[in-house]
Amino acid sequence: xxxxxxxxxxxxxxxxxxxxxxxxxxxxxxxxxxxxxxxxxxxxxxxxxxxxxxxxxxxxxxxxxxxxxxxxxxxxxxxxxxxxxxxxxxxxxxxxxxxxxxxxxxxxxxxxxxxxxxxxxxxxxxxxxxxxxxxxxxxxxxxxxxxxxxxxxxxxxxxxxxxxxxxxxxxxxxxxxxxxxxxxxxxxxxxxxxxxxxxxxxxxxxxxxxxxxxxxxxxxxxxxxxxxxxxxxxxxxxxxxxxxxxxxxxxxxxxxxxxxxxxxxxxxxxxxxxxxxxxxxxxxxxxxxxxxxxxxxxxxxxxxxxxxxxxxxxxxxxxxxx
Numbered sequence: 001x002x003x004x005x006x007x008x009x010x011x012x013x014x015x016x017x018x019x020x021x022x023x024x025x026x027x028x029x030x031x032x033x034x035x036x037x038x039x040x041x042x043x044x045x046x047x048x049x050x051x052x053x054x055x056x057x058x059x060x061x062x063x064x065x066x067x068x069x070x071x072x073x074x075x076x077x078x079x080x081x082x083x084x085x086x087x088x089x090x091x092x093x094x095x096x097x098x099x100x101x102x103x104x105x106x107x108x109x110x111x112x113x114x115x116x117x118x119x120x121x122x123x124x125x126x127x128x129x130x131x132x133x134x135x136x137x138x139x140x141x142x143x144x145x146x147x148x149x150x151x152x153x154x155x156x157x158x159x160x161x162x163x164x165x166x167x168x169x170x171x172x173x174x175x176x177x178x179x180x181x182x183x184x185x186x187x188x189x190x191x192x193x194x195x196x197x198x199x200x201x202x203x204x205x206x207x208x209x210x211x212x213x214x215x216x217x218x219x220x221x222x223x224x225x226x227x228x229x230x231x232x233x234x235x236x237x238x239x240x241x242x243x244x245x246x247x248x249x250x251x252x253x254x255x256x257x258x259x260x261x262x263x264x265x266x267x268x269x270x271x272x273x274x275x276x277x278x279x280x281x282x283x284x285x286x287x288x289x290x291x292x293x294x295x296x297x298x299x300x301x302x303x304x305x306x307x308x309x310x311x312x313x314x315x316x317x318x319x320x321x322x
Contacts, residue, residue, distance in 0.1 A: 056083075089131055095167045096126065110184070
């Protein structure tokens with residue numbers, strides 16, 4: 001009991017950190033019009049799917065384990081079934097939005113120009129519509145074929161494949177995309193003339209690779225074809241322990257370590273400090289050399305010079321902003 005209690009604290013802290021960082025990243029992308037583009041819209045939907053996944057885990061724990069004296073395996077209430085259904089939907093949405101990230105990246109690498117605005121609604125329809133349809137099918141099957149317990153177990157292991165099947169399919173497609181993306185990037189690197197930019201390109205390739213590997217959920221394949229009771233501790237460590245911090249890593253890679261985001265935040269900070277200083281000097285009529293407006297204007301001008309160079313990569317280049 002103490003082991004699972006300690007483990008619960010670990011993944012609760014992980015999901016809390018993920019939710020906090022993901023909400024912050026959503027605010028950053030939504031607050032600045034500079035980041036309003038298809039690629040970042042996809043990132044934002046991915047963030048939401050990770051937030052839902054964390055909320056689903058919290059909801060499931062609250063409903064199933066609220067009463068420690070009760071065996072949750074014997075529960076069969078509408079609330080616990082709804083909590084498990086919400087959990088399954090969040091997992092599906094998470095993997096489908098990971099698939100859309102892969103498809104969009106593949107599209108950017110294959111085509112030099114993508115009129116991607118027309119595809120946004122198709123991405124949204126697929127990312128949320130497909131998980132909804134699969135979850136609805138699973139719920140109907142559980143009601144008519146296996147309406148026992150809280151729907152968090154599977155007597156014959158067949159019904160759960162309504163959920164597992166689409167997830168495995170998305171992971172396999174993402175794996176193919178991953179291999180093809182690596183092949184395409186290597187081919188483009190070899191076809192370039194001159195070696196001056198090779199180092200930066202290979203660093204960019206490494207960053208993209210490190211980003212894609214955890215996103216594609218290849219570890220799911222390892223456990224998908226085994227019974228739920230097989231490798232339970234390893235499954236818990238990966239899916240809950242390490243998986244709870246996955247949202248934090250995604251927010252870090254897509255938002256907080258993004259050079260354009262950092263530049264924009266620094267520029268906004270300089271503007272705010274400059275405005276505060278103007279308000280202060282207007283009120284008190286004092287100026288100091290080290291904090292004069294000239295220094296703030298100089299900082300802003302330097303940031304403005306840097307920003308245009310990166311502006312095209314913010315919404316047009318899908319690889320550079322890792």
